[in-house]
Amino acid sequence: MIEITATSPLHHFPGGIHPPEQKALANQTPIQRLPLAPMLYIPLRQHSGPAGELCVQVGDHVLKGQALTQPGVDNGLPVHASTSGTIVAIQDHPLNHPSGFSGPTAYLQPDGAEQWIERQPIDDLSRLSHREILMHLQLMGIAGLGGAGFPTARKVAGAQGIDLLIINGVECEPYIVADDRLMREHAAEIVRGSQLLQTITAAKQVVIAVEDNKPEAIAAFETVLAADANVTNTMILRVVPTRYPSGGEKQLIQVLTGLQVPADQLPADIGILVQNVGTAFAVARAIDHGEPLIERVVTITGQALSKPGTAWIPLGTPIDHILSVSGFQPANKQRVIIGGPMMGYTIASLQVPVIKTTNCILAPSAKELAPPEHEMACIRCGACEQVCPASLLPQQLQWLAKAKDYDGLKQHHLADCIECGACAYVCPSEIPLVQYYRQAKAEIREQLIEQQKSEIARQRFEARQARLEREKEERLEKHRKAAEARKAAQAARADSGEEDPVKAALARVKAKKAAQQAAEPASESTDAPADDKKAQVAAAVARAKARKAEREAALAQADDQQKADDDKKAQVAAAVARAKARKAERDAAAQQEKQEDGESS
Incomplete structure (x- = not known):
């Protein structure tokens, strides 16, 4: 059993x-x-895992806190409307991600009313089952706010009956002060x-860990803990030395307990669960007030801003709106970084929105944070290995990543890399080591997905073949048993003298x-x-x-009628001809009279 006291020694x-x-x-x-942005861009996936299923349409009016997606068959985490307004579009939009890709996004136009949905807080956890509590956290969209964005309900579900719950308030990366405030x-x-x-996980003890460079936060916790x-x-406060990256999950566990999480295992496997202070705050709001995760504290900093600080930012707010109200004064080739200078990434578009994992917007000047230099060849100095908090071989990992040797990367425990950036920070050759690791991890994930698809297809094929073979064997066995039954019945009848x-x-x-x-000849006789x-x-x-005579009579009558008609036609034609002849004679006599009159005159 793990037990920590206020005087327990800290480790390294x-x-x-x-x-700095x-x-x-x-x-x-x-x-x-x-001020609220004129348009919010809410990505349908803001966490680690599959996106939920869309449950609104273009033109719908939504309320603040209303679910825009639902978990669906893949058990994804829903996203919610950060304010009340109208869904004016659902289309691809630049994502807040190192890849710079676009993804499905709901365009929410605020109406300024800030009208909430009917919230449903939980007054007494004892009235609900453990599954119902986890379902509530899932429906509230709670994800880890320390950076990974893993669904809290799923993480908590795998950590039942743990010894130690660590609330991480270390926030060791430079510039970032969202958790501090x-x-x-x-x-x-x-x-x-x-x-x-602690109630949900049945943890025996809770430790709140804060770095010693945050005296105001330490004092605030001491006041709250002393009052109850x-x-x-069951809850103690531990102040840890300032050292990067002591806020890493495995590193903080080692500092507080001296234990190391084995490779390819999770902290829950050794009886420990780590949650960020922002996640704990979000859990309290979700259970006590029925509020889904629709906003978070974001650090807005850098010398390119005239008004740096921290702010409650509704999820979906575009970065350019935040920068504009913070006095952004961009220089030539100005960079904007999401996250800190160690683990953050430069965005290509200022239209990307704030999401659940966004803890910092850094707009540094060129003097403050120089742009990366041209990558040079590795000089094998070994500095990266000395500063790696996971005891990995960064140089070897980089070579394997460039060679796409995925088996070698697995053997060298690339999955244990927390992408803290310490190796790249000390590299004299300006090699962007973390970028190589991120790309290799993404490729391994894609490879794993393809392998899983192939394995599923193989299992389905083999299951079908086995079913067909089983059905064939069953038919043959049925026929064999029927034949044996017939033979047995025949043998039994033969023995008893019964007729077949x-x-x-x-x-x-x-x-x-x-x-x-025999009856047919008798009838003929x-x-x-x-x-x-x-x-x-x-x-x-x-x-x-008789019928034939009738037909012949009818045909004869028809012939007589036809002959009568023909005779009548002939008579008419003869009469017409005679009339024409008489007219011609009259015309000739008249013409002759005229000629005679002319001669006599």
């Missing part, structure tokens, strides 16, 4: 670095609220969320046929039926002759 993890913190730029002012201003709600997570004696019994029913049936058929053949038949034949012949 291998490697690590101490880059650069946190004072954004952590001097309270968390603010920015959240702990300063909302320590009580973070403690409440930690209690709820019941909390103090099949032979008896054949004998009856033959007897019936013979009787019919009877005179009366023969006379009746002759009379019937004579009557039929007479009827046929």
Whole structure:
């Protein structure tokens, strides 16, 4: 059993670095609220895992907190409307992802009313089963806010009866202060969320871990914990030394407990669960207030901004809107980085939106954070190996990644790389090592998906072949048993002297046929039926002759009528000819009279 006290010694993890913190730029002012953007772009997938199924259409008016997707058959995590308004489009939009790809996105035009859905908080967890509580967290869209975005319900479900729940408030990466400000201003709600997570997981102990460069957050937790004696019994605060990347899950476990999570295993396998302070806050809001995850605290920093700080940003807010209200003064070839300088990535479009895993928007000046130089050849100095917190061989991993040797990458435990960027930070050759690792991981995931598809297809084929073979064997066995049953029945009848029913049936058929053949000559020898038949034949012949005479008479009548018609036509034609002849004679006589009159005159 793992047990930690306030005086338990802290341990060290291998490697690590101490880059300039650069946190004072954004952590001097309270968390603010920015004006709402005129359009929110809400990606349908904002977590690790499959997207949910769309449950709204273009033209729908939605309320703040209303689900836009539902988990569906793949058990995905839903996303919700960050404000009330109208869905004006559902189409591809640039994603907040290192790849720069586009993906399905809901375009939400706010109406300014901020009208909430009817929220359904949970007053008493004891009234619900463990499955119902996890379902509530899933429907609220709660995902890990430390960066990975893994669905909280799924992570908690695999960590039942653990020894230790660690609430991670280390936030070790330079520039990022979102968790720092959240702990300063909302320590009580973070403690409440930690209690709820302890109840759900049945964890024996809770440790809140904060880096020693956050004195205000440490003081806020000490005040909250001291005010409740019941909390103090199962929850303690531990301050860890500032060292990057002590906020990594496995590294923090090693610092607090001295235990190492074995390769290819999870912290739950050794009785430990790690959750971010932002996740604990979101759990408290989801259970106590029925609020889904629709906004988060984001660090807005960099010397290219005149008003850096932190803000509650509705999910889906485009980066260019946040920068514009934060006094963005871009320089030539200005970079905008999502995340910190160690693990973040440069975005190609300022239209990408804030999502659940966005903890920082960094707009550095060229002097503040110089752009990467041209990659040079590895000089085999070994500096990357010395600072790797996972005790890997970064140089070897890079060579294997470039050669696409996926088996070699697995043998060298590429999956244990947390992509902290410490190796690239110390590399004198400016090799972007983390980029090679990310690309190799993506290719391995694609390869694994294809292998899974092939395996499923193979299993389906083999299952079908086995079914067909089984059905064939069953038919043959059925026929064999039927034949054996017939033979047994025949043998039994033979022994008992009983007649075979099949032979008896054949004998009856033959007897019936013979009787019919014998009856036919007898019927032919009877005179009366023969006379009746002759009379019937004579009557039929007479009827046929009568019908033939009728037809011939009808044809003769038709011929007579045709001849009469022809005679009539001939008479008419002769009359017409005679009339024409008389007219011609009259015309000739008249012409002759005219000639005679002319001669006499």
